[in-house]
Amino acid sequence: MSFILEILRYFKTRKKYWLAPIFLVLLLLGWLFVAAQGSVVAPFIYTLF
Amino acid sequence: MYILGISAYYHDSAAALINENEILYAAQEERFTRIKHDASFPINSIKFCLKEQKISLRQVDYIVFYEKPFLKFERLLETYLSFAPKGFQSFKLAIPIWLKEKLFLKKTLIDNLKKICNDDNLVKKIKFSEHHLSHSASAFFPSPFESSAILTMDGVGEWTTTSMAFGNKNKLDIIKEIHFPDSIGLLYSAFTYFAGFKVNSGEYKLMGLAPYGSPKYKKLILDNLIDIKDDGSFRLDQSYFNYCVGLTMTSKKFNKLFNASPRKASEPLTEFQMDLAASIQSVIEEIVIKLAKNAKKELSVNNLCLSGGVALNCVANGILVKNKIFKNIWIQPASGDSGGALGAALAYIHLGLKLRRKIQKTDSMKNALLGPKYNQNEILKQLRSLNANFLTLKTDELIDKTSNALKKGKAVGWFQGRMEFGPRALGNRSILADPRSPKMQRELNLKIKFRESFRPFAPAILLEKVNDWFELSSESPYMLLVSKILSNKRVFVNNSKKAIGLKKLNFQYSKVPAITHVDYSARIQTVSKDTNPFFYKLTKSFYRKTRCPILVNTSFNVRGEPIVNSVEDAFNCFINTNIDVLVIGNCYLEKNQQNIKPNINYLNQFELD
Known part of the structure; x- marks a missing residue:
């Protein structure tokens, strides 16, 4: 719950509402990867991520 | 009031503890876990800070993380969007980490902090700074200046890669960003x-x-x-x-x-x-x-x-x-991401809580000696448990014997007081040697540090003598300035200019060849009585015996290994390399007096950097 509140606060502060649907789609897509992978490996250029 | 700063999850995780008056303690996680650039949650560093101050996590008023995860995620998404469909491979790798850990950072932090202390107020205590604001704060607030321009430059934080800011008293305004x-x-x-x-x-x-x-x-x-x-x-x-x-x-x-x-x-x-x-x-x-x-x-x-x-x-x-x-x-000595932990805490105390800043004459970093230390009793106990053979000497005798060993060309592991915060060893976790020896640079690189032969070594020089040896006109207590050696200390060899590439290493460039790079430059550390009296005393003793006010000062580790933190780390490094003498506190150890066999796998445990 606190995460949702924080993310809403973030959208309000940054005024990037257009990012919200993309955020949602990417989250769903991302979760699919997580479910498929099981474990995660840090990418090579970890400083960027 | 106590504020704990944390940097983690990218590289060089660290923790720093401050109060309204001073910077108390700071340490990098790699020094405890022995994993170079360790990015994991800095649980050991936090425990160290709390233990040293004799407080529990409940007594910490605020915990500040050094950057904002949502902003970083925003950058990530916008970058992928602007390059799509390129970058799918990278997206596939990056997103799961974010969804499992980084996006829910507050929860991740709380879960980890609960391993230290089950404090119900953690949710309210946790705050977030911005990456470059943390860097700016770490540069300005500990500085000796009332007002100053601030430049921060690194790879990337959330969005910012370079910033210009203006700091005045306890205020700091970001003016421009790239x-x-x-x-x-x-x-x-x-x-x-x-x-x-x-x-x-x-x-x-x-x-x-x-x-x-x-x-x-x-x-x-x-x-x-x-x-x-x-x-x-x-x-x-x-x-x-x-x-x-x-x-x-x-x-x-x-x-x-x-x-x-x-x-x-x-x-x-x-x-x-x-x-x-x-x-x-x-x-x-x-x-x-x-x-x-x-x-x-x-x-x-x-x-x-x-x-x-x-x-x-x-x-x-x-x-x-x-x-x-x-x-x-x-220049902030911990300028990398580890220093972000300190900057985050400082940003919150001065910008968030608007508390006044106390400006110190030199700076507020305590010579970057903010890490763990061991008293003489602990050192004796640990050395005995390691079956080490050693002498316990009075301070003057210890200094005299060590400077004699240095004069004879021995490589000395020097372990004193608090460990340094930041990437440089500044005379508390150092390997020291005589810079006058033409063989020393090669020997130290290949037989002690086990690293590439081209890499230069830095000089630690008595502050009052720096003008006699280098073109540098200011102090450089944190080994962050490079300057050329004065022409009267140089040795000119006709063929050296014709040499190309690594062949340049075959020539001697100055009276102190071990610390003079092939372009006559050196990365200087000035040593003063006020900032590190014990190290100053040793350098001075070496100067009295040799008329050379300089020592080679390199970090106490081998390639790929984090700088030694504990007595045991130092002893292991001493046994498994060609360091001749180890000085820990008032204990003096000679390699030929030890009965412990080296571990042939010692080097293999550290990943090549």
């Missing part, structure tokens, strides 16, 4: 990668390699890769890079431009890599100078503070000092 993907940190890392070194750790090697080459590719870089404006702002041509979408730093177009491929770590270094290193070094220096000139023009102040990974480029720092754009320059 955003991702335009980044001099990433540009330098791209060349680090192309030269065959590891990104985020091999940048020092590239800097050390530069004097062996000539900047013959500078024009090519300026004509194609980067557009630098007069105010120091810049734009990179992204078609030459791959870091936005791929798993490498450079693109095929970059290879084509230089008519080469990235060097593999197993391949030998050639003049090509040396010339590349010299060229990119020259470009970085040009940008740093222009940024500083612009900051001076826009802010009209006499002082400059620097932080961010690029501020560890001490060659560029030295040129900045030499150019005298600012009257005074102060």
Whole structure:
């Protein structure tokens, strides 16, 4: 719950509402990867991520 | 009031504890876990800070993380969107980590902090700073300046890669920013990668390699890769890079431009890599100078503070000092992400809570000696449990015996007081040696540090003697300025100018060859009575015996190993390398008096950096 509140606060502060649907789609897509992978490996250029 | 700063999950995680009056303690997690650049939650560093102050986590009022995860995620998504469908491979790798850990950072932090203490107020206590604000705060608030310009330059934080700020008393305003993907940190890392070194750790090697080459590719870089404006702002041509979408730093177009491929770590270094290193070094220096000139023009102040990974480029720092754009320059010794932990805490206390700042005459970093220390009883107990053979000496006798050993050409492991915070060993966790020996640089590199023969060593010099030996006119207590040795201390050899590449190593360049690089430069640490009295005493004793006020000072570790933290770490490093003498507290150990067999796998436990 606190995460949702924080993310809403973030959208309000940054005024990037257009990012919200993309955020949602990417989250769903991302979760699919997580479910498929099981474990995660840090990418090579970890400083960027 | 106590504030705990944390940096973690990218590289060099660390914790720092401050109160309203001073910086109390700070340490990097790698020193405890023995994993170089460890990015994990800094549980050991936090435990150390709390234990040393004799408080529990409940007594900490605020816990500040050094950057904002949502902003970083925003950058990630927008970058993927702008390059889509390119970058799918990278997206597939990055997103799961974010969804499992980084996006829910507050929860991750709470879960980890609960392992230390089950405090119900953790949710309210946790705050977030911005990456470059943390860097700016770490540069300005501990500095000796009431007001100052502040420049931060690194790879990337949330969006910002370079910032200019103005600090006055306890206020700090960010004036200008350059955003991702335009980044001099990433540009330098791209060349680090192309030269065959590891990104985020091999940048020092590239800097050390530069004097062996000539900047013959500078024009090519300026004509194609980067557009630098007069105010120091810049734009990179992204078609030459791959870091936005791929798993490498450079693109095929970059290879084509230089008519080469990235060097593999197993391949030998050639003049090509040396010339590349010299060229990119020259470009970085040009940008740093222009940024500083612009900051001076826009802010009209006499002082400059620097932080961010690029501020560890001490060659560029030295040129900045030499150019005298600012009257005074102060550089945060923990300029990388570990220093972000300290900056986050300082930003919150002065900018969030608006508490007044106490300005110290030199600075507030306590000479960066903010890590763990061991008292003589603990040292004795640990050495006995390690079956070490040692003498316990009075201080004067210890100094005398150690300086004699140094004079005889012995390599000495020197372990005293609090461990340094930041990447440099400043005389508390150091390997010391006589700089006058022509063999010393090679011996230290190959037999003690087990690293590349081209890498230079730094001098620690008595502050009052620095003007007699180097062109440097200011103090350099944190080994962050490079300067040339004075001409009357140089040794001129006719053939040295004709030598190319690593053959330059075959010549002696000064009366102190072990610390003089092939271009007569040295990364200087000035040692003063006020900042590190014990190390000063040793250097002075060596000076009295030899008339040389300089010691070779390199970090107490082997290649790929974090600097030693505990007595046991120091003893293991001593036993498994060719260090001749180990001095821990008042205990004096000689290698030939030890009965312990070296561990043949010692080096293998540390990943190559």
